[in-house]
Amino acid sequence: MPLIDTQNKILASKPGRIILGILVIAIVALGCVAVFQTSYDVHSKLELIPDTNDRLISYTTKSNEEFEKYTVKMNQFINSYNIHSENRNIYNCDDDHLPPRDNVCDVNIRNLGPCTKENYYSYHKSSPCVFLKIKKTPLWEPKYVNASDPPEKMPEYLKNYIASESIQKKKAVWVSCEGENDADKENIGPMSYFPSFGVPHYYFPYTNQQGYLEPFVAVHFERPTRGVVIFIKCQIWTQDSNDFASFALYLQ
Numbered sequence: 001m002p003l004i005d006t007q008n009k010i011l012a013s014k015p016g017r018i019i020l021g022i023l024v025i026a027i028v029a030l031g032c033v034a035v036f037q038t039s040y041d042v043h044s045k046l047e048l049i050p051d052t053n054d055r056l057i058s059y060t061t062k063s064n065e066e067f068e069k070y071t072v073k074m075n076q077f078i079n080s081y082n083i084h085s086e087n088r089n090i091y092n093c094d095d096d097h098l099p100p101r102d103n104v105c106d107v108n109i110r111n112l113g114p115c116t117k118e119n120y121y122s123y124h125k126s127s128p129c130v131f132l133k134i135k136k137t138p139l140w141e142p143k144y145v146n147a148s149d150p151p152e153k154m155p156e157y158l159k160n161y162i163a164s165e166s167i168q169k170k171k172a173v174w175v176s177c178e179g180e181n182d183a184d185k186e187n188i189g190p191m192s193y194f195p196s197f198g199v200p201h202y203y204f205p206y207t208n209q210q211g212y213l214e215p216f217v218a219v220h221f222e223r224p225t226r227g228v229v230i231f232i233k234c235q236i237w238t239q240d241s242n243d244f245a246s247f248a249l250y251l252q
């Protein structure tokens, strides 16, 4: 078998082994880049907080130190919405009160249910919260989901919710999270969203207003299964973007 002979000769020689080693490393590295790109897209309009390099939230509730690395990041994030009180162009927006020119809509951090700083974002109860921020995207005017013809893959509860809302409230960038695979869908357990399932239209478009506050939704994972890695994908629902952020959750 000349081919195997040749292979054996290559493997037996030192340069051959080095080349093989480099090839293996290159293939593994390419694989890592591919995985990294599917789970972390810096151009995504949706950003996960706490952001972690490995896209993993993993801790045991036995010691506070374990989840502090996440709650510290969430504190930093939340605090950035507190220090804006000197900004005079902050406006309390709602459907009947759109922001005047050069004003920005306030982001209310008081209606976050169990996802507050005072409550450690529920990390100590093995039911952690994450924040999903819609990153400022200059001039993006979302094409809102048509409530009478929602995307097929949109979760049923969200379709029903949108259908029940008033015309003005249907104009929102909706957000949802789900398990990646069947097992994940089961293990993820119930979720709740604060202050609501989406971000209202009056935050858009971002036109470089000074002091613009990036809106976000808090997601509470109420009873995720412990002792298994759960792969989670969160995404936005508009007609022109389904950008997403994915991460893994592992509670011991």
Ligand SMILES: *[C@@H]1O[C@H](CO)[C@@H](O)[C@H](O)[C@H]1NC(C)=O
Pocket (backbone or CB within 6 Å): 146, 147, 148, 149
């Ligand atoms: C929304 O969907 C319905 C049902 O498919 C359709 O009749 C209607 O024209 C759509 N509206 C818009 C604004 O696209």
